[in-house]
Amino acid sequence: MRPEDVPGLPEGVPEQLQSEGIEELYPPQAEAVEAGVTEGESVLASIPTASGKTFVAELAMLSSVQRGGKALYIVPLRALASEKKAEFERWEAFGIDVGVSTGNYDSDGEWLASRDIIVATSEKVDSLIRNNAPWVSDLTCVVSDEVHLVNDAHRGPTLEVTLGKLRKINPGLQVVALSATVGNADEVAEWLDATLVESDWRPIDLKMGVHYGNAISFDDGTQREVPVGKGDRKTAALVADTLEEDGSSLVFVNSRRNAEAAAKRLKDVTARALTEGEKSELAELAQEIRDVSDTETSDTLANCVAKGAAFHHAGLAAEHRSLVEDAFRDRLVKAVSATPTLAAGVNTPSRRVIVRDWRRYDGEFGGMKPLDVLEVHQMMGRAGRPGLDPYGEAVLLAKDSETRDELFERYIWADAEPVRSKLAAEPALRTHLLATVASGFAHTREGVLDFLGQTLYATQTDEPGRLERVTDAVVQYLDVNGFVDVEDGQITATPVGHTVSRLYLDPMSAAEILDGLEWAADNRDENLRKLDGVASATSEPQQTGEFQRASEMVSNDEGTYESETTYPTALGLFHLVSRTPDMYQLYLKSGDRETFTEECYEREPELLGKVPSEYEDVRFEEWLSALKTARLLEDWAGEVDEDRITERYGVGPGDIRGKVETAQWLLGAAERLAGELDLSSVVAVREAKKRVEYGVRDELLDLAGVRGVGRKRARRLFEAGIETRSDLREADKSVVLAALRGRRKTAENVLEAAGRRDPSMDDVDEADADVPAATFERASGRQSHGGDGGDDGDDPQEQASLGDFG
DNA sequence: CCTAGGATCAAATAACGCTAGGCGT
DNA sequence: TTATTTGATCCTAGG
Numbered sequence A: 001m002r003p004e005d006v007p008g009l010p011e012g013v014p015e016q017l018q019s020e021g022i023e024e025l026y027p028p029q030a031e032a033v034e035a036g037v038t039e040g041e042s043v044l045a046s047i048p049t050a051s052g053k054t055f056v057a058e059l060a061m062l063s064s065v066q067r068g069g070k071a072l073y074i075v076p077l078r079a080l081a082s083e084k085k086a087e088f089e090r091w092e093a094f095g096i097d098v099g100v101s102t103g104n105y106d107s108d109g110e111w112l113a114s115r116d117i118i119v120a121t122s123e124k125v126d127s128l129i130r131n132n133a134p135w136v137s138d139l140t141c142v143v144s145d146e147v148h149l150v151n152d153a154h155r156g157p158t159l160e161v162t163l164g165k166l167r168k169i170n171p172g173l174q175v176v177a178l179s180a181t182v183g184n185a186d187e188v189a190e191w192l193d194a195t196l197v198e199s200d201w202r203p204i205d206l207k208m209g210v211h212y213g214n215a216i217s218f219d220d221g222t223q224r225e226v227p228v229g230k231g232d233r234k235t236a237a238l239v240a241d242t243l244e245e246d247g248s249s250l251v252f253v254n255s256r257r258n259a260e261a262a263a264k265r266l267k268d269v270t271a272r273a274l275t276e277g278e279k280s281e282l283a284e285l286a287q288e289i290r291d292v293s294d295t296e297t298s299d300t301l302a303n304c305v306a307k308g309a310a311f312h313h314a315g316l317a318a319e320h321r322s323l324v325e326d327a328f329r330d331r332l333v334k335a336v337s338a339t340p341t342l343a344a345g346v347n348t349p350s351r352r353v354i355v356r357d358w359r360r361y362d363g364e365f366g367g368m369k370p371l372d373v374l375e376v377h378q379m380m381g382r383a384g385r386p387g388l389d390p391y392g393e394a395v396l397l398a399k400d401s402e403t404r405d406e407l408f409e410r411y412i413w414a415d416a417e418p419v420r421s422k423l424a425a426e427p428a429l430r431t432h433l434l435a436t437v438a439s440g441f442a443h444t445r446e447g448v449l450d451f452l453g454q455t456l457y458a459t460q461t462d463e464p465g466r467l468e469r470v471t472d473a474v475v476q477y478l479d480v481n482g483f484v485d486v487e488d489g490q491i492t493a494t495p496v497g498h499t500v501s502r503l504y505l506d507p508m509s510a511a512e513i514l515d516g517l518e519w520a521a522d523n524r525d526e527n528l529r530k531l532d533g534v535a536s537a538t539s540e541p542q543q544t545g546e547f548q549r550a551s552e553m554v555s556n557d558e559g560t561y562e563s564e565t566t567y568p569t570a571l572g573l574f575h576l577v578s579r580t581p582d583m584y585q586l587y588l589k590s591g592d593r594e595t596f597t598e599e600c601y602e603r604e605p606e607l608l609g610k611v612p613s614e615y616e617d618v619r620f621e622e623w624l625s626a627l628k629t630a631r632l633l634e635d636w637a638g639e640v641d642e643d644r645i646t647e648r649y650g651v652g653p654g655d656i657r658g659k660v661e662t663a664q665w666l667l668g669a670a671e672r673l674a675g676e677l678d679l680s681s682v683v684a685v686r687e688a689k690k691r692v693e694y695g696v697r698d699e700l701l702d703l704a705g706v707r708g709v710g711r712k713r714a715r716r717l718f719e720a721g722i723e724t725r726s727d728l729r730e731a732d733k734s735v736v737l738a739a740l741r742g743r744r745k746t747a748e749n750v751l752e753a754a755g756r757r758d759p760s761m762d763d764v765d766e767a768d769a770d771v772p773a774a775t776f777e778r779a780s781g782r783q784s785h786g787g788d789g790g791d792d793g794d795d796p797q798e799q800a801s802l803g804d805f806g
Numbered sequence B: 001c002c003t004a005g006g007a008t009c010a011a012a013t014a015a016c017g018c019t020a021g022g023c024g025t
Numbered sequence C: 001t002t003a004t005t006t007g008a009t010c011c012t013a014g015g
Helices: A013-019 A027-034 A053-066 A078-094 A110-114 A122-130 A134-138 A147-151 A156-169 A185-191 A234-244 A256-271 A276-292 A296-306 A318-329 A373-380 A401-412 A426-438 A445-452 A456-460 A466-480 A495-503 A507-538 A547-555 A570-578 A592-602 A617-636 A642-649 A653-676 A682-694 A698-704 A711-719 A725-730 A733-739 A744-753 A795-800
Strands: A043-046 A071-075 A098-101 A117-121 A141-144 A174-179 A195-198 A206-212 A215-218 A223-225 A249-252 A309-312 A335-338 A352-355 A359-362 A367-370 A392-397 A484-487 A490-493
Touching (some): A027 A043, A043 A053, A043 A185, A053 A071, A053 A078, A071 A078, A071 A156, A078 A117, A122 A495, A147 A156, A185 A195, A206 A401, A234 A249, A234 A352, A296 A309, A296 A642, A373 A392, A392 A401, A445 A466, A490 A495, A495 A507, A592 A617, A617 A642, A617 A653, A711 A733
Parallel strands (some): A071 A117, A249 A335
Antiparallel strands (some): A484 A490
């Protein structure tokens, strides 16, 4: 089938496709067209990755818009949203507007009403429905990318419920679902009332095999000799082998540490294959990586990249990740070792994929658990770049012949597991049931069950009555906690219940937060007394005028308290939100248990709630890991350097950012809840939220609110005597310029953002801006001495690293 | 005969990912 | 539960 044979497309689109080099549709694509995707028919395309799924979706959306409709593309990851948007934007020439909506962007989504194609994550879509986004009822086509994710215990139910709601709102809605090959695609298709298009076809051949001894055995019966010298590592040998044919390798491992260790070893292999030109480009890239963040992780990554290897995991800052991804795609970086982040994320194909670790530690499982077939298939599917490689190779590693045979059985010959709905789990139902009631999809127990009866879960369950039981338990939970009222069989959301639903909080998080804030109100006086007692007993450390000192103070384990005690304290609030189920737990590492037990008793008056007994093992452990998270946030909001934090808590720069973002969100929600219930803590909550947002101590809140001023610049301005936004408008320009390290352009931008009438720096003499030469040198030691407070790196980055969320 | 460096072994250590609100100067 | 790292001990080659 050729593009011009596809019915229903807007005029000019087939020509555009041809000019992109698309002469002929791939067989599965043609099959989807024959099934009517461009004529409003629902289709489930269950085909391998990189075989043109997105294209099927594009055809469907274009034709739907052509008929006067509006399309929604649901992505599984935020990172994919912008990638898809960029892809769809080439249709703007045909009068089609594209909009993206993910967590960070707009909230009400009103402006999306005018867009023809909207890209959003499933959570965002869910949230938009909860907030009654008006345009949702205008949708005529919805695309669900990676629908097999309904199988995911954590995020699957959201997708499942969201698709259900969309179909309920728009009865005739066309559903185009894209899925990896799974065991029960027919079942999923039936649930969606869609025609199934299933195929193993790939645009480029994929050879799967296992390396054992001195050779890889492939599934097509061929072998390839890859000798492993003694002392050598298998992975290194395989990477070197690919390199000989000028191909790049992607290595999947099961932990961050392993990813870093593997990259360190691989760099010696890749270094040998670099040209002079590549070396200098890589050196540049390494510098860019160093500039992203001043941490050990960043440094190690830069060292590897300089030699042509890299690692990739969620502990990296987002900028790190995309730098690595881009460089790998451009074939500058020859080998990447990665945790599964890379298997599901943005497209990073590679000539050879090596799945080194196929088991991963799982506490609940009680040992090393083999990965799902689907997951391994996703990894292997990254092999082979269409149009560039003759074929792709995916290799598993075995150290004995028994393992080799097992790997063939388990992963190469095996079909992926069937997709199974995880909706009937209590945590999932808790939030979705409340939302269903709050946004008016159901008002009675029967109504709720009726709605749930149309989900995939209902078509799959072999355990009748389970859904009813869990539903009843959850309704009762919501009732007891005051989120719904149950009367005469009618279930209605209370005002708080409505707010919780709209805030997108897990009701259990909301309950925890409300309990904590109410507890604080009841125990305020007693705890304030304790706090003041402690503060005077520890005796305020001498002058706190000097910044270095002040920052030491907070990070010090001795514990220091602000004298003008606000209550609840920031730490108390950080701990409160850290112990909700919406905040991911930080691991307690060896030694942490003691450290934080001690800390817990020391800081007890600040914590909002009763400390669980040490004998309640699980609860106490959770309490402590929440405290660890809270201390991390407190350090961040106390201007402790990024590298100190990563070192102290054993996390990567990306983790800090993740925690900070979540805390910001939850504190925002807490602020709303406190306001709604008229609790006195609103002000304290707002301040704590602002402090994590900017990563500053309270005296800098005003300054850090100015655009272009992050935690570091704010501190330097403050040191220079400019303490507020209005000081910025009045101050001597040369002082501002000096505080900003003599960067004229930055200074002008800052002044303008602060609302100064004459931001120009043209009339300021360089000599006036007495820039200490030493500050341009990178501080080598961790503790920088000297009075200039020169604790950070160079100008553009100091803002870019983490201070710059806005 | 001593030392540096490598090899070997036992003990210690740590083990994936990530979505979400809404204010505004 | 397991793979990797770390640290201690032992061995060997070379001075």
